[in-house]
Amino acid sequence: MLLPLQQLFVTRLVIRLMTIDKNTIPRIARLARLEIALERQSALSEELASILSWVEQLNALDTAEVEPLASVTGHDLPLREDKVTTGNDPDAVLSNAPEKTSNFFVVPKVVE
Amino acid sequence: MSDLLSLTAVAARSALDKKECSASELTAAYLKAIEDTADNNAYVAITADKATDMAKASDARLAKGEGGALEGIPVGVKDMFCTKGVETTASSQILKGFVPTYESTVTSHLWADGAVMLGKLNCDEFAMGSANETSAFGPVTNPWTATNGDLMGKALTPGGSSGGSAAAMAARSCLLAPGTDTGGSIRQPAAFCGMVGLKPTYGRCSRRGIVAFASSLDQAGPITRDVADCALMMTSMAGHDEGDSTSIDAPMPDLMAALSMGIKGMRIGIPDEYTLDGMNPEIVALWEQGRAWLEDAGASCVPVSLPHTQYALPAYYIVAPAEASSNLARYDGVRYGQRVEGATLDEMYAKTRGAGFGDEVKRRILIGTYVLSAGYYDAYYIKAQQVRRLIQQDFLTVFEQVDALLTPSTPTAAFPLGEKMDAVSMFLNDVFTVPANLAGIPAISVPSGLSSDGLPLGLQLIAPALREDTLIRGAAVIEKAAGFDHVATGAAS
């Protein structure tokens, strides 16, 4: 059963005709914190555009009355007891850290 | 020595019990086989000392009559499974040097049952790919080669993403191999390499400790020489895990018993929509042959319809990258793996991930980030999840009429490594396998014949959720009828 707000949206769930402009890759790459070499950007842009226009075929389906799949198994979320079962092992937690000091992870300084 | 490699896991286990050989001998034979077939690049890490120690311990247990279900059986582990104390990379530069302090639940089941770890197997980077060409550690070569035709003399792909696993199995450089399947990554390489590959019901195997690609689709499963080994290994791998909220708590049917139950009276559906335009006639013929085999064994085959089949691949290529883009956000150079320094935190992130991820992974992260982003989420992600429900409903409806479905596993046999293919064409390799992942239902690929080039072809059975027994029953029948006893030219001996 769809929530009222979702019902409003589902009638309009049409994938927009693809317009990937030259700002899209830099913007998405920034969101994903991925450095993309400048010379790769236009090729990637084309690849993204072709994949996205390929998935647009989903628009052929009328899904207005269909509830999105939330879980494929259908079982309920299991809950666990409120007990401390792990921890007290900073060595294990930090064992793979590229940089650490006195049990802290170390990263370039962030200025807020 | 050479006889040892020809034993299936079930046969080897029996031989160990009868003291016809020792676990140490078996492991030594496989370690040698790894060396002999190293050119295929299936292994990214060989844990020889560990294997030898584990085999010794197996021998001790066997001597006391305390051997487990997989005691002494040499296993190669896809590098997506975290193995305690052994480097785990997901075939990616970004995880180079990562040594987990924990073991995945599935592999811990294997070790608890006495299996021996030979090493870690190559795969597509973060399990993203269908040809094992996206690995940061080089492509894997299929031990099968064409015996005639255009593909003769060319190195072929073993399929992906569990390419290293399937190749090592075909090369007889391991006896059992757990793989992972998100869109076909067990079944497709199994088909390309002449192996049995099973993707169980979603939630059967715990995902805890498996590097996550697409959480709602990933499932671990066996890649084996035959259906009996598959039943044996599947039983060991499966099980409810409280450490995985999506893990199901349902008893596994007796798969070993299912091997000999036959399929008399079973109804098998042949889905209309799996016939593609311009489909390879050899695949069509094999499919027909499979249908005849099943009918000969007493099943009735009927045409059925899964009307939304053609939308499965595009829906998959929205949902899987979306989940992956989020699952891979943790690879940031802070707590593990490789780091590339930056003047600021954000620069460090961008450089680390830019350098550490390969092109295919970056592409999928970008798609995934895009389809989840503001303004697009409803149109893409919600839409795909709605289509997913339609696909699941197609199966539920069809399974009211039939007990299982028979389809080809792949649209082609193995193709050459390095073949130029755009992204979407590469995606089409998974056209028959993806629907079962979207619906969370089990499916198996069984080697059923050779193409005219002499390359393996597989047939796929799909069953309702929790009915792995149905798959084993049908697969056993196909296996017997097909009599596929071919061994890859690149196999060790």
Add this chain to the structure above:
Amino acid sequence: MTKNVSPLVEGRTGPWEVIIGLEVHAQVSSEAKLFSGASAAFGAGPNEHVSLVDAAMPGMLPVINRFCVEQAVRTGLGLNAQINLVSVFDRKNYFYADLPQGYQISQFKQPIVGEGSITITLSDGTSRDIGIERLHLEQDAGKSMHDQHPSKSFIDLNRSGVALMEIVSKPDMRSAEEAAAYVSKLRAIVRFLGTCDGNMEQGSLRADCNVSVRRPGEPLGTRTETKNLNSIRFIAQAINSEVARQIEILEDGGTIVQETRLFDNTTGQTRTMRSKEDAHDYRYFPDPDLLPLKLDAAWVDHIRDTLPELPDALRARLLDQYGLSPYDASLISEDRAVAAYYETAAAGQDAKIVANWMTVELFGALNKMGLDLADSPVKPDQLGKLVGRITDGTISGRIAKDVFALMLENGADPDQVIDEKGFKQVSDTGAIEAMIDAVMAENADKVAEYRGGKDKLFGFFVGQVMKASQGQANPGVVNGLLKQKLDG
């Protein structure tokens, strides 16, 4: 409940109305974290309370803590809010050093608790209802330290994954005072419920303030968000500073930038957060490692049936049952432990006198000694007994203070102290008469002056008699007899 008129702020060019909404983050009191089995306790060494899940190691998966869910439901019920039997956990995706997963597991479209409201009381005695929009569960982030090194930041993940309840108010508040009262009330409620310890210094409870201003009657202005305020005083200061800043900008003809700001408690001003150049696109989607959370209605009912008495109900009962003044009732009902102490002390005693002794003498003394009520050397039954000795005339109020001082020193029983020190009040009229006679005799001139009309000297005589009796004469008896004798 009368809705009082919005207090307006006078700008240079006219009055402004202030609109405030608060998002309060309250750490759930629990043993373990929301999705992992590591300890949620405060104060451990760096990265000691961290599980593989909290560190976002490859392949690690969340499993939800039932008790944290229960605490959220309990809190929702304490806010008179709707409990949603089905709710969904979503991933909020962004990158930051203290966010190991690269996403926070939170709830976006379907939170566990819906609309509710709480009542706040202001210093002028008026009450207002403040609406609650929703409450949802989410993971807390780790801690980054940026000031330990010139070019590096240090990350501690102990707090990463601790259960937080985010309580979002409706934009119903109209002044810093209301906001402060709201947070105080919210804090009291969660402390009463035992769902959060409300320790703002340790960060168990913190608030983000959304502030905007507008001319009365006009549409809402652009709001700013000031994050991570961890004291009620700072909340009020930040709001006032932000209001002043916004009014000044608008009166100068400028516009307000919608942004996130930080409060600098040394300057008392808010400032822009540097890192927010691009608006966050959190790409919320349901967490595929989890399933929808489904609550059993009977379970929710059981929690409702076992809720402890909440501050408002307690306050009303104190007014009714003990006849306390509104001020005392409010003070005592702020904290469950204080109320429990009071009710034990007041049992069988004069309720108002006990309240006075508690709020003035006891609190004053504990404050000076730097002690919490829990560590008070004077136990509630002892305080009650002390008051009882005043009301039954054994000692005077004046002497009681001396007794109390000794009780504070070593937790002694009041009767014991009275006995040992011979503090018993003298009410024997004969003895007192004798003392009065002696004083009058020694001060015959003053007697004459008094009788001559200097009424003020009465106090002098009282003082002298009390001195002669070393403070133990019953003042009431002294007054009565003295008047007789002086007037007589």
